[in-house]
Amino acid sequence: MNDVKEPLIRLVNITKRFKELTAVKGVSLDVYPGEKLVIIGPSGSGKSTLLRAINLLEEVDEGNIRFEGREVGYVTRLGKRHLDKPHNICTLRAEIGMVFQHFHLFPHMTVLGNVMEGPLTVQKKGADESRQIAVDMLDKVGLSDKKDVYPATLSGGQKQRVAIARALAMKPKLMLFDEPTSALDPELVGEVFDTIHTLADEGMTMLIVTHHMGFARELADRVIFMEAGSFLAEGEPKEFFSKGQENERIRGFLNRLL
Amino acid sequence: MKYFVSRALAALLFLSMLTGICQAEVNYDALSRKASDLMAMGDLPGAVEILKQIPAPERNADGSAFVASRMQMARIYASLEEADNALAANQEILALYPDNSEARNFAAALKQQQMPRWRSVLADCRRFLPSLLKGATMTLLLVFCTMLVSPLGGLLIALGRISTLKPVSALCWFIIWFFRGTPLLLQLFFIYYGLPAFGVTLPPLTAAVIGLGLNYSAYLGEIIRGAIQSIDHGQMEAAKAIGMTYGQAMRRVIIPQTYKRLMPPVGNEFIALIKDTALVSTIAMVELMRSADQLFNTYFNITALALAACIYLLLTSIFTFMFEKIEYRAGIYERR
Ligand SMILES: Nc1ncnc2c1ncn2[C@@H]1O[C@H](COP(=O)(O)OP(=O)(O)OP(=O)(O)O)[C@@H](O)[C@H]1O
Ligand SMILES: [Mg+2]
Numbered sequence: 001m002n003d004v005k006e007p008l009i010r011l012v013n014i015t016k017r018f019k020e021l022t023a024v025k026g027v028s029l030d031v032y033p034g035e036k037l038v039i040i041g042p043s044g045s046g047k048s049t050l051l052r053a054i055n056l057l058e059e060v061d062e063g064n065i066r067f068e069g070r071e072v073g074y075v076t077r078l079g080k081r082h083l084d085k086p087h088n089i090c091t092l093r094a095e096i097g098m099v100f101q102h103f104h105l106f107p108h109m110t111v112l113g114n115v116m117e118g119p120l121t122v123q124k125k126g127a128d129e130s131r132q133i134a135v136d137m138l139d140k141v142g143l144s145d146k147k148d149v150y151p152a153t154l155s156g157g158q159k160q161r162v163a164i165a166r167a168l169a170m171k172p173k174l175m176l177f178d179e180p181t182s183a184l185d186p187e188l189v190g191e192v193f194d195t196i197h198t199l200a201d202e203g204m205t206m207l208i209v210t211h212h213m214g215f216a217r218e219l220a221d222r223v224i225f226m227e228a229g230s231f232l233a234e235g236e237p238k239e240f241f242s243k244g245q246e247n248e249r250i251r252g253f254l255n256r257l258l
Numbered sequence: 259m260k261y262f263v264s265r266a267l268a269a270l271l272f273l274s275m276l277t278g279i280c281q282a283e284v285n286y287d288a289l290s291r292k293a294s295d296l297m298a299m300g301d302l303p304g305a306v307e308i309l310k311q312i313p314a315p316e317r318n319a320d321g322s323a324f325v326a327s328r329m330q331m332a333r334i335y336a337s338l339e340e341a342d343n344a345l346a347a348n349q350e351i352l353a354l355y356p357d358n359s360e361a362r363n364f365a366a367a368l369k370q371q372q373m374p375r376w377r378s379v380l381a382d383c384r385r386f387l388p389s390l391l392k393g394a395t396m397t398l399l400l401v402f403c404t405m406l407v408s409p410l411g412g413l414l415i416a417l418g419r420i421s422t423l424k425p426v427s428a429l430c431w432f433i434i435w436f437f438r439g440t441p442l443l444l445q446l447f448f449i450y451y452g453l454p455a456f457g458v459t460l461p462p463l464t465a466a467v468i469g470l471g472l473n474y475s476a477y478l479g480e481i482i483r484g485a486i487q488s489i490d491h492g493q494m495e496a497a498k499a500i501g502m503t504y505g506q507a508m509r510r511v512i513i514p515q516t517y518k519r520l521m522p523p524v525g526n527e528f529i530a531l532i533k534d535t536a537l538v539s540t541i542a543m544v545e546l547m548r549s550a551d552q553l554f555n556t557y558f559n560i561t562a563l564a565l566a567a568c569i570y571l572l573l574t575s576i577f578t579f580m581f582e583k584i585e586y587r588a589g590i591y592e593r594r
Contacts, residue, residue, distance in 0.1 A: 094501030
């Protein structure tokens with residue numbers, strides 16, 4: 001991937017504190033277009049916080065974020081750091097899709113309504129165009145037959161696939177997945193992974209937090225192990241999982257998962 | 259000489275007439291006083307006998323003593339349940355003074371008392387209903403105006419309360435604190451009777467709508483704020499994650515989800531509102547409560563109050579039913 005000079009997103013020295021607790025400690029990271037990056041690590045190590053910092057759901061205390069070479073998210077006024085104008089933040093978020101552990105579908109909208117909401121309200125496309133996009137995305141995740149039902153009637157796996165379709169409808173350049181299968185019954189995990197795989201094959205750039213090592217090994221170009229707010233190790237999956245056994249902390253973590 | 263005698267006679271005649279009249283008045287006075295004494299002692303038939311001695315007035319003479327005596331007789335007979343005699347006494351007045359409204363009303367009431375109970379109640383209803391319905395129209399107008407104003411005001415107050423802008427949030431906190439913390443009656447008095455001291459004079463309807471509107475906005479504000487904050491935080495995050503602004507997220511995602519949760523408490527508030535409109539009768543507005551009160555004070559007839567209660571119940575029942583329907587519709591997406 002290093003033949004592409006410009007990273008899609010570059011994090012420099014990101015630090016996030018919650019009162020005394022420092023959840024993310026000076027993390028730097030480059031993600032190149034088309035790259036599939038998996039972040040693993042124990043609970044409370046700051047994985048979600050880092051992911052949320054990328055699309056500015058979390059306002060960080062230090063560090064810079066560059067998206068396609070532009071400095072995004074923060075401005076300095078009178079020597080003080082501020083979040084950028086809401087408009088610019090929304091523009092950035094519209095280009096980054098996010099999938100949550102607990103789906104967060106809009107329960108008062110049908111499946112189709114959920115998926116077309118972004119194009120319709122945020123991108124202000126017409127109803128017909130938005131509907132067409134939504135239908136295409138639902139096709140992609142294999143749920144076009146469910147388009148007129150409300151989310152309450154779906155299984156967990158179907159809900160998550162709708163959530164993925166909702167994010168994709170915005171035609172994002174980067175997808176963030178925060179433990180997309182952790183809330184699912186084991187037999188439903190597969191369908192969601194398959195959907196993510198399809199995306200990966202289409203060349204989508206993605207950052208995935210997961211506890212499924214098999215999935216990480218299979219999908220990732222690069223695996224990062226995070227602990228206590230910093231990156232402890234990273235590498236290509238093969239190398240990572242073999243070498244990882246040498247690091248006591250990583251070994252402990254992997255063994256606990258298996 | 260002859261001239262002098264005739265003059266003297268005339269004067270004498272005049273004087274005797276004068277004293278005669280005075281005598282007569284004094285006598286009537288004494289008679290009525292005696293009658294009241296007898297009544298006070300419980301001797302009603304005796305009182306009637308005395309009152310009967312007060313004769314009908316001569317043509318063009320003052321008949322007030324006579325009218326008073328016959329009214330008194332009619333009342334005594336009525337209380338003795340001798341309706342025919344009471345009517346006869348009444349008739350004596352009406353024969354001389356057909357326009358005497360006191361006698362007429364009394365006669366009408368007597369005739370009604372002779373009807374079966376249900377028919378007299380029905381007749382009361384027919385008599386009271388037009389003005390009660392007029393009052394109810396005003397009550398409904400007030401309710402609808404407040405129902406238009408207060409959800410908007412409540413939404414603004416709720417959004418202000420959860421705003422990160424400190425002054426806005428503080429102002430909205432103050433509004434809620436003030437309007438929930440003082441009696442509505444006092445607020446209405448202040449707006450209608452108090453504001454003129456500051457050079458603002460409002461017609462009663464405007465004052466009532468402002469008072470009710472502010473009060474209910476404050477209550478609904480707290481309810482709406484609670485409902486907004488009860489929506490899972492993930493909803494706001496998901497909305498933001500697809501690029502929505504705060505406003506878009508509120509309008510498209512958060513607020514629509516509050517509808518179902520809002521219906522039961524808001525329904526409660528609006529039912530309370532129907533009854534709270536009765537308070538505006540104190541600021542010169544004639545609505546249902548005031549109409550009922552006026553009728554009751556004119557006729558001392560409890561049917562007016564009972565009828566008003568029925569109208570209030572009818573209105574609140576319609577509202578209860580309506581809000582149950584709306585709640586069901588608003589939550590349709592939660593059913594599997
Ligand atoms: N809003 C918050 N306020 C205070 N502390 C927080 C907040 N969000 C996260 N934290 C803390 O920051 C730390 C990192 O949290 P984070 O959710 O990023 O961990 P994680 O790696 O995603 O864990 P998990 O695997 O359980 O999801 C935790 O100790 C958590 O308690
Ligand atoms: Mg997490």
